[in-house]
Amino acid sequence: MPQSVVLMDADRMARALTRIAHEIVERNRGTSELALVGIRTRGVPIARRLAGMLKGITQEEVPTGALDITLYRDDLMRHAVGPQPVVRRTEIPFSIDNRRILLVDDVLYTGRTIRSALDALIDFGRPRSIQLIVMVDRGHRELPIKADYVGKNLPTSRRQSVQVRLQEIDGEDEVLLEDPPAEGAPEC
Amino acid sequence: MLKARHLLGIADLDAGEIGQILETAGAMVEIAKRPIKKVPTLRGRTVVNLFFEPSTRTRMSFEVAEKRLSADTLSIAVAQSSVTKGETLLDTVRNLEAMAPDMIVMRHAASGAPHLLARLCRSVIINAGDGMHEHPTQALLDAYTIREHKGRLDGLKVAIVGDLLHSRVLRSNVQLLNKMGANVWACAPKTLMPTDLPRFGVRATTSIDEAVKDADVVMMLRIQHERMHGHFIPSTREYFTLFGLTPTRVALAKPDVIIMHPGPMNRGVEIDSDVADGPYSVILEQVANGVAVRMAVLYLLAGQEAVTD
Amino acid sequence: MKTLLKGGRIVDPATGRDGAFDVLIEGGRIGKIGKSLPVDGADVFEMKPGWIVAPGLIDIHVHLREPGQEHKETIATGSASAVAGGFTAVACMPNTDPVNDHPGVTELILRRAADAGLARVYPIGAVSIGSKGDQMAELGAQKAAGCVAFTDDGRPVASALLMRRALEYAGMLGVPIIDHCEDPSLKGDGVAHEGFYAARLGLRGIPGVAESIMVERDIALAELTGGPYHVCHMSARQSLRAVREAKARGLTNVTCEVAPHHFVLTDESLETPIRYDTNVKMNPPLREDADRDAMLEGIADGSVDVIATDHAPHHSDEKLVEFDRAPFGIVGLETCVPLVFDRLVHPGRIGVKRAIELLSTNPAKVFRLPGGSLADGAAADITILAPDASVTIRAKDLRSKSKNTPFDGWELKGGVVATIVGGRMVYRNEGL
Numbered sequence: 001m002p003q004s005v006v007l008m009d010a011d012r013m014a015r016a017l018t019r020i021a022h023e024i025v026e027r028n029r030g031t032s033e034l035a036l037v038g039i040r041t042r043g044v045p046i047a048r049r050l051a052g053m054l055k056g057i058t059q060e061e062v063p064t065g066a067l068d069i070t071l072y073r074d075d076l077m078r079h080a081v082g083p084q085p086v087v088r089r090t091e092i093p094f095s096i097d098n099r100r101i102l103l104v105d106d107v108l109y110t111g112r113t114i115r116s117a118l119d120a121l122i123d124f125g126r127p128r129s130i131q132l133i134v135m136v137d138r139g140h141r142e143l144p145i146k147a148d149y150v151g152k153n154l155p156t157s158r159r160q161s162v163q164v165r166l167q168e169i170d171g172e173d174e175v176l177l178e179d180p181p182a183e184g185a186p187e188c
Numbered sequence: 189m190l191k192a193r194h195l196l197g198i199a200d201l202d203a204g205e206i207g208q209i210l211e212t213a214g215a216m217v218e219i220a221k222r223p224i225k226k227v228p229t230l231r232g233r234t235v236v237n238l239f240f241e242p243s244t245r246t247r248m249s250f251e252v253a254e255k256r257l258s259a260d261t262l263s264i265a266v267a268q269s270s271v272t273k274g275e276t277l278l279d280t281v282r283n284l285e286a287m288a289p290d291m292i293v294m295r296h297a298a299s300g301a302p303h304l305l306a307r308l309c310r311s312v313i314i315n316a317g318d319g320m321h322e323h324p325t326q327a328l329l330d331a332y333t334i335r336e337h338k339g340r341l342d343g344l345k346v347a348i349v350g351d352l353l354h355s356r357v358l359r360s361n362v363q364l365l366n367k368m369g370a371n372v373w374a375c376a377p378k379t380l381m382p383t384d385l386p387r388f389g390v391r392a393t394t395s396i397d398e399a400v401k402d403a404d405v406v407m408m409l410r411i412q413h414e415r416m417h418g419h420f421i422p423s424t425r426e427y428f429t430l431f432g433l434t435p436t437r438v439a440l441a442k443p444d445v446i447i448m449h450p451g452p453m454n455r456g457v458e459i460d461s462d463v464a465d466g467p468y469s470v471i472l473e474q475v476a477n478g479v480a481v482r483m484a485v486l487y488l489l490a491g492q493e494a495v496t497d
Numbered sequence: 498m499k500t501l502l503k504g505g506r507i508v509d510p511a512t513g514r515d516g517a518f519d520v521l522i523e524g525g526r527i528g529k530i531g532k533s534l535p536v537d538g539a540d541v542f543e544m545k546p547g548w549i550v551a552p553g554l555i556d557i558h559v560h561l562r563e564p565g566q567e568h569k570e571t572i573a574t575g576s577a578s579a580v581a582g583g584f585t586a587v588a589c590m591p592n593t594d595p596v597n598d599h600p601g602v603t604e605l606i607l608r609r610a611a612d613a614g615l616a617r618v619y620p621i622g623a624v625s626i627g628s629k630g631d632q633m634a635e636l637g638a639q640k641a642a643g644c645v646a647f648t649d650d651g652r653p654v655a656s657a658l659l660m661r662r663a664l665e666y667a668g669m670l671g672v673p674i675i676d677h678c679e680d681p682s683l684k685g686d687g688v689a690h691e692g693f694y695a696a697r698l699g700l701r702g703i704p705g706v707a708e709s710i711m712v713e714r715d716i717a718l719a720e721l722t723g724g725p726y727h728v729c730h731m732s733a734r735q736s737l738r739a740v741r742e743a744k745a746r747g748l749t750n751v752t753c754e755v756a757p758h759h760f761v762l763t764d765e766s767l768e769t770p771i772r773y774d775t776n777v778k779m780n781p782p783l784r785e786d787a788d789r790d791a792m793l794e795g796i797a798d799g800s801v802d803v804i805a806t807d808h809a810p811h812h813s814d815e816k817l818v819e820f821d822r823a824p825f826g827i828v829g830l831e832t833c834v835p836l837v838f839d840r841l842v843h844p845g846r847i848g849v850k851r852a853i854e855l856l857s858t859n860p861a862k863v864f865r866l867p868g869g870s871l872a873d874g875a876a877a878d879i880t881i882l883a884p885d886a887s888v889t890i891r892a893k894d895l896r897s898k899s900k901n902t903p904f905d906g907w908e909l910k911g912g913v914v915a916t917i918v919g920g921r922m923v924y925r926n927e928g929l
Contacts, residue, residue, distance in 0.1 A: 068215060071227040071257075076491065084491045086208075087215040087484075123224040276818050298819035299699035300773030307771070308817070319821070321699030356699060382696035418685075 003179045004163075008152060010173035013135070016151035017046070020133060021053035023149055028100060033128065035099045036064040039117050040088050042106035043067075045168040046135060050104065065092035067103075072116035096125040106164035108134040111145035136175055138162050190488050194306045194313040197322035198363040206364060210332050212484035213477070219256055220479065230259035230490055236289040237263040238281070239316070240296040245451055245475065246316050246326075250293050253482035257490075262289070277301060281309050291490065294318075299356075312489050320354050326450050327360035329481040331368065333474050334405055337446050342369030347399040347441075348390075349375040349431060350409025350458055353382050353420075357409060357450045362388050375399035377431065379420045396431050403441040407448040408433050408459045424457045433459045438468060446470045499523050500920065501536055505544030505881065508849050509552055510858045511870030515850060520550055522877040525920035530871065542922075545929075547885050548914055551853050552871045553585025553878030555860040556830060557646075558729055558754060558805035561587075561618070564605060565594025570810040570898045572606060575830075576615035578808070578897035580924035582830035583913035585878035586617035586868055587808075588860075591628065592651040598623040598634040600642035607643050615923045616916075617878070619645040619866060624663050624674065630655050633663060640670050645864045648675035650729060653711055655681055661718045668724030673752075673864060675727045678711035678736065679703075679781070688821055690782040694764040698773065700820060705788060708781055709735030716743045719751050727863055728753035730807045732781035734791035741800040752863045754803035757829060757836040758783060758903070760792040766903060775816045775823035776903040779809065796855065797846050802863060804855040806833050810899030828897045832904045835888045838911020842884060849884065877920040883929050886912035 008016070028034060031054055038047030044066045051064045068088045070076075076085070103117055114132060121127060135151040140158060156162060156177065163176040190208075192200045201209075219225055235254045239247050247263060254261040266280070281292065291312040294302055299319030306313045317323040331341060338344055346365055352358050352374055365372050366389045374381075374390040375398075385392040393399050400406055411427055421427045438445065447459075447469045455461045464471060502520040507530065509515070519534040520527065544550070561575040570578075572589075579587045589606065591597035597606065603620045610618035622644035626632045628651065636647055647667055654660045654676055667674045684707045689695040691702025712728055716739055719726035728740060731753045743751045758779065763786050766777040777783055795801040809826025816823050837856065841847045847855075857880070861869025868878045892905040916924035 071229040071487070076229060084488050087212045087487065089215045090218055119228065123226065124222055276814070278817055296819070298821040300821075301819045303772050304817075304819060319699050320701075359697070359699060383691055383702060384693040384696055387693050388697070 004176045006174050007154065007177050008175035013151065013173050013175065016135070017049055018053060020149045020151065021050055021057060024050070024054065024102065025057055031058050031060045031062050033098070033100050034062050034102060035094060035096065036062055036102045036104055037067050037092060037121065038064070039103065039105040039113065040066055040068045042164055042166055042169060043104045045166050046106060046133075047102075047104040050102075050133070063094045065094065066090065067092065067117060067120055069113060069116040069120055072120045074112060074116065090120075092124060096121060096127045098126070098128050101127045101130045102133055103130055104133045106135050106166075107162050108132070108137045108145070108147050108150075109140055109162075111141045111143035114145045115143055135164050136162055193489075194302070194315075195324055195485055195489060196302050196306055196313065196315050198324050198327050198360045198367070199322065201324075201367070203367045206328070206331065206367060209328055209481070209484050209488060210335060212488060213328070213332050213481045216480040216483040216487075217477075219483070220476075225256055226258055227256065228258045229487060230254065230257035233259045233290045233490060234288070235259045235261050235291045235293060235486065236284060237261060237316075238266065238284070238292055238294045239264065240266045240294070240301075241317065243295055243317070246295065246478075249475070249478040250316060250482050253479045253486060256479070257483055257486055259486070277304065278308060281305055285310055291486070314485060314489065317356055319356065320359070321356050322360045323356040323450075324360050325478070325482055325485060326357050327364040328485070329474055329478040330361055330407065330448060330450070331364055332477045332481050333448065333470055334446065336473070336477070337470065338404060341365065344370045344404040345373065345402060346370050346405040346407065347373045347375060347403040348407045348409065349396055349399055349433065351380045351411050352376040352385065352409070353380045354412075355409050359388075361407065362390055373399045373403070375431070377421060377427070396433070396437060397440060400433075400437050401440045403445055405446050405448060406433065406438070406441055409450070410452065410454060411458050424454070428457055432457065433463050435460060435462055435466070438463055438466075448474060451475070498920065499528070499537070499539035501534060501539040501541050502550055502879070502881070503534075503541050503543055505548050505550040507550045507871065508853050509871040510850050510854045511552065512872055514871065518550075520871070520879070522879075522917070522920045525877055527871055527873055527875050527877050530873065542915075544881070545883070547883065549849060549882040549884060550871070551880045551882055552857045552869050553916070553918065554583045554834070554856045554880045555586045555588075555866065555868060556582075556584045556806050556808065556833070557588040557803060557860045557864055558756070559587040559589050559808040559830065560592065560810065560826070561589040561606070562593060562810060563609060564602065568812050572609035572618060573613040574896065574898040575808070575810070576610060576613040576618065578828070578830040578895065579616040580916040580918070581896045581913070582832075583834045583880045583882065583916055584616055584830060585880060585916055585918045586619060586866065587830075588619040588621050588645055588864060590621055590650045591623040591648065596623050596628050597621075598626050598628070600635075600638050603639055603642040603644055616918060617868075619643070619864070621646045621648055621650075621675065623647065624649045624654055625659065628652055630659060633659065633666065636663075636667055636670060636672070640672055644672070645866060646673045646675055646727070648677065648729065650675065650677040653677050653679045653681065657714060657718065660715060661722060664718055664722040664724030664726060668722060671725075671865065673725035673727045675729045676711065676715050677730070678708045678715065678728055680707045680710045683707035683710065688778065688782075689767055690764045690784045692764050692785045694767045698767055700767070703780075703782055705733035705735055705784060708733045709739055712736040713739045716740070716748070716751055719743075720748055723750060725750045726752070729805070730754065730756050730759070730781055731801070732759045732784050732788060732792070734788045737791050737795045737800060741795070744800065752802040753800075754805040755792045755796060755801050756805060756807045757833050758827060760789060760796060761836055761840050762903065763789045773820045774903065775818065775820055776827055776901050778820060778823050778825055779807070779827055780825035793841075793846060796841065797851075801855070802859045804833070804837060805860065806830055808897070810897055811901050812899060813901070816901050827901050827903060828895065828899055830897065831895050832890055832902060834882065834913050835890065835909035835911045836904070838884050839909035843910055877917055879917040881914040881917070883912045883914045885910060886929050888912040
């Protein structure tokens with residue numbers, strides 16, 4: 001059975017997001033022209049929470065959208081066997097032209113998801129800039145991608161897996177680090 | 189994930205897969221509203237549209253769907269005469285396959301033609317209509333349209349009226365609607381009903397008033413003028429009198445009924461012009477939804493490799 | 498030359514013989530049948546337990562395709578297929594190219610059959626020139642040339658008047674008229690039985706009454722004229738009912754045949770195991786359960802006179818097309834005996850005696866052919882059968898030039914050990 005360790009509990013996650021929200025306001029000198037786009041699936045609730053926090057700080061609504069990047073993945077169609085990933089709806093009910101987009105995802109790993117998201121966003125219009133917000137950066141980048149705002153930096157090995165669980169989807173907030181089962185360990 | 193390698197008919201899909209296609213179609217719809225109406229998903233893939241029967245609407249719909257997914261498309265309208273010049277269907281397709289298409293979208297006048305190819309050829313086959321047998325993407329876009337308006341399919345009364353005997357749209361729709369729990373009524377003159385119609389899982393009636401009464405959805409099928417040969421109907425005028433969808437008959441249905449037609453319509457034969465253009469008609473939406481549904485099908489089937497010998 | 502068939506069970510309905518007897522063949526004829534015959538210099542053929550010595554089986558409905566369609570079958574390959582199927586004689590249909598409406602074609606057929614030297618071949622001539630249904634062919638000349646019956650098979654004799662005249666004329670010659678019973682307007686451009694499966698698969702249907710309407714018409718004309726009339730490849734329960742009633746009324750000049758596929762398969766085969774399999778496309782088509790069951794009943798209760806295969810070879814290129822375009826027909830010579838034993842005899846629907854009647858005694862009677870019996874002095878046309886042998890049908894091993902059969906891979910009980918024509922063993926199944 002995989003061993004999992006809780007790296008962040010609900011409190012720590014909330015404090016990380018609060019810190020990020022303040023950083024956003026500071027670095028962008030306010031929230032005008034900002035828009036949040038959460039990458040499905042777990043980037044979306046994080047983006048919405050940030051929108052709420054930003055409103056709390058500045059009293060301003062930051063438009064928020066949801067982006068499904070499945071159709072832009074670079075690993076589609078390359079598997080001879082295996083199900084096509086499920087495509088969900090993209091909802092970006094505002095123009096992204098000239099906006100400063102805050103792209104939001106739960107875990108940053110190889111960077112390929114973010115590359116797909118950048119391709120998708122460019123098809124929607126021409127934003128002024130794109131910044132990246134992630135809850136966890138676990139290293140092992142395969143592309144030259146870096147996050148602008150990070151909840152927690154987490155060195156991991158490739159065999160490990162990082163799970164961000166969210167109240168809205170999983171019923172509770174926590175970040176788990178999972179180790180695969182040790183060799184010869186008895187199954188529970 | 190679809191279990192079958194091809195899309196030959198609704199007969200091979202279960203309710204879960206139908207739901208999956210409709211969900212995926214929902215995700216595809218917004219692509220048409222973007223400034224750049226394209227995603228790179230099928231980039232580098234070649235899709236051949238092989239149409240042995242003339243078709244503007246379905247072929248265009250598939251072409252747009254393929255292009256929106258960035259696939260390379262090749263549309264071939266095979267005139268009947270080239271086939272009667274002696275090349276068999278198998279030979280035509282095998283020659284095509286030598287040029288390595290990834291998928292073939294085929295419409296053919298013979299029921300079962302795509303099934304023959306699926307057994308003997310290498311490409312993934314999508315049936316765009318085979319003879320009188322099935323037109324699965326039509327049934328899927330019809331279901332999508334119904335769900336958009338009604339939120340569900342199960343429990344709805346759906347009346348299908350027209351030339352049932354020769355209709356592949358009927359056969360596909362009945363199977364899909366039954367799998368999704370709808371209540372299907374089928375109406376036609378007796379001469380245009382297939383044998384054993386109730387065994388298809390429908391309430392059969394020769395009374396359009398009975399079929400349309402309290403219906404949530406009314407789907408009208410084309411009557412071809414050729415049906416007057418073969419003694420199926422005496423005239424299109426009499427057909428319209430007995431079976432045409434007029435505003436009076438529409439009033440028998442539920443107040444929020446939707447009127448559908450796979451097209452092309454014969455105004456004044458199966459459907460009154462006022463009804464076709466009226467507030468209950470969703471006929472043009474069907475066409476728009478067709479692109480999203482076909483994108484969904486192409487996406488879900490495209491992940492497979494060509495069979496190697 | 499003498500051959501002794503030693504230790505087998507003879508089943509010969511024509512002479513009433515059924516029991517353990519030896520058969521001595523001498524000079525191409527049946528010399529003697531008796532218990533424990535002395536060997537006396539003859540070649541001995543040891544029979545194994547369970548094997549049956551039957552009068553040579555006769556298939557009165559076979560398409561040999563020569564002249565004109567030799568890519569599908571020739572008289573040589575067709576005769577080889579026949580003897581491999583246990584048939585010592587076949588009657589071949591006239592829908593060749595050119596149609597056999599002329600003694601020249603009849604003579605060609607007979608000559609080719611003699612060259613092949615295997616099964617006896619009895620030509621059936623066309624009723625009308627080109628089988629077009631307009632002008633009666635020279636039936637007298639054709640009879641003299643060797644025709645044993647007349648039909649426009651492939652097509653019905655659509656004109657009631659022509660059918661009447663043909664029955665009168667052929668009756669005068671003592672030769673039966675066979676009809677491919679089908680009302681052309683009801684058949685239309687149908688390709689499968691008009692039933693649930695064709696409806697579901699979107700295939701245009703041919704209703705059972707398209708056949709029975711013609712059967713009923715022909716029976717009325719047979720009654721009027723007294724001419725000998727035979728329904729070929731009967732498939733519909735309504736047709737059987739008409740024939741049964743005619744016989745009950747005392748009409749002895751009405752006979753009928755059923756092909757194995759019509760008492761084994763139904764229109765469900767359109768979908769299972771292979772959808773739109775053109776190897777289940779034939780005319781008349783495979784019909785529904787009630788029709789198949791009616792054929793089984795008729796075979797058991799005597800209403801059906803003959804089992805004939807309607808062996809219809811087609812080249813694989815012609816069958817590997819869309820269902821609508823494929824030609825009608827399947828081969829049958831080499832699948833008949835296993836199907837008869839496996840589906841009729843072993844399940845107890847009929848006994849071995851009745852099976853031999855259907856495959857030998859009656860075909861000879863209906864067409865007034867020599868053979869169909871193991872009487873002393875008769876030509877030694879003998880089929881040795883192994884009712885308990887396990888047989889697997891393999892299309893690629895069929896001796897017919899064409900392999901269009903829906904029974905590929907079927908494992909059946911009942912096989913042919915050897916086929917003897919005029920005292921010569923022209924086929925021997927080495928595996929038994």
